[in-house]
Amino acid sequence: MSATNSPRHRLLVLVGPTAVGKTKLSxxxxxxxxxxxxxxxxxxxxRHMDIGTAKLPLxxxxxxxxxxxxIHEPxxxxxxxxxxxxxxxxxxDIAGRYKLPFIVGGTGLYVESLCYGFEFSEQGSDEPFRLEMAQLAEEQGNEILHEQLRRVDPESAERLHPNDVRRVIRALEIFRLTGQKMSEQLEVQQRQPQYDLCFIGLTMDRQLLYKRIEARIDEMLEEGLVQEVEQLLQRGYSRSLVSMQGLGYKEIAAYLAGETSYEAAVTLLKRDTRRFAKRQLSWFRRMKxxxxxDVTDSTRYDEHFSQICGIVAGKFR
Incomplete structure (x- = not known):
């Protein structure tokens, strides 16, 4: 059944940047x-990628x-x-069991495309171009592709991390095939709600958020992030995989390969995660x-929870 024909189920959505506190509240x-x-x-x-993705243990x-x-191997x-x-x-399925479906996460394109029924038309593909770009990234680094994208589609370059090689290549490929920017294609989406939406966003003081991000990364390292990446590599998962380009995995893999020091890898990871959080906020801020x-003051947690419950009750009851 297409999104446009699906019944208007209630859907609670909680978004915000990494480390803002979505998990506990959810x-x-x-x-x-x-x-x-x-x-x-x-x-x-x-699967097998738990610490670096901040996956809540069962x-x-x-x-x-x-x-x-x-649901997928790396x-x-x-x-x-x-x-x-x-x-x-x-x-x-969830609604049919008289439960409330509840989306929690920070991947802006995924959440927005579901809530508003984005349609991703097939613009075709250029496999030789993809392989050429992948080889270029392998030989000269991801930044060279990201800089190419910045020249033709600065909006998409701002949204996509240089490590997200697959999507950077796809954005370049779309421009090559159609002459149109990926960002322009997103802008013309109808953005009609596909569900009875209650959308909550968490934000906080930027400097406090950055401190929380750095503390979370320190915690991930204490929990065994290095060992997790090492085990993935031992299982035979290539560093060039999209999954292994994720924050935490790429930087630690470079350290394990002897390409950088542990201290430099951690510094880079913290910097890139701060930048990622900034992009997340920018994405969600433009949604109406x-x-x-604002959850800056953690001593007011109960007040924040009551405030959110009031919003949900006003929407769904």
């Missing part, structure tokens, strides 16, 4: 509203079902179109339907 909201959680994170779909999910986690492709298709099946909650 569990409490799920209990309060009898909801089941769908991960809106493009990296949590991969034992800590408080009995709340979580979907769209651990060397299997995953796309926004697959995310849409799977969620379009999950949402009516989000109720923003």
């Amino acid at each position: 569990l409490q909201l799920a209990h309060h509203w009898d909801a089941e959680i769908i991960s809106g994170d493009s990296m949590q779909v991969y 034992a800590e999910r408080d009995g709340i079902p979580h979907y769209m986690m651990d 060397d299997e492709p995953f796309s926004v179109a697959e995310f849409q298709d799977r969620c379009r099946e999950l949402i009516p 339907d989000i109720h923003w909650i």
Whole structure:
């Protein structure tokens, strides 16, 4: 069933930058509203990649079902179109059991494309061009492709991380095939809500967010991020895979290969994660339907929770 013909199920959505505090709040909201959680994170779909993706361990999910986690091996492709298709099946299934479907995550394109029914038309492909670009990135680094994209489509370059080689190449390929920017194609999407949406966004003081990001990365390292990356490489997963280009995996893999020091890898990871959070906020800030909650003051957590519950009640009751 297409998104345009699907019933208008209720859909609660919680978004915000990495390390802002979505996980703790999502569990409490799920209990309060009898909801089941769908991960809106493009990296949590991969098995064996738990620490670097901040995947909530099964034992800590408080009995709340979580979907769209651990559904692919790291060397299997995953796309926004697959995310849409799977969620379009999950949402009516959850609603059919009298539970509230609840999207939680920070991958802007994935969440927005589902909520507003983006249609990704096939512009065709140029396989020799893709291979040429992939080889160029392998030989001269990802930044050279990102700089090419910045010249022809600065909006997409701002949105995509240089390590997201597959999507950078796709944006270049679309421009090569159609003469049109990927960002322009996103702009002309109809953006009609496909569900009865209640959209909550979390934000906080930028400097505090950056401190939380750095503390989270330190915690990931203590939990065994280096060992996790090492085990992935030992399993035979190539560093060139899209999954292995994710934040935390690329930097640590470079350290393990002897290309950089541990200290330099961690510094780079923290810097790139801060930049990623800034891009996440920029993406969500341009969306009109989000109720923003500033969670800078952690001593007011109960107040923030009550405020969000009031928004949800006003929308769904």
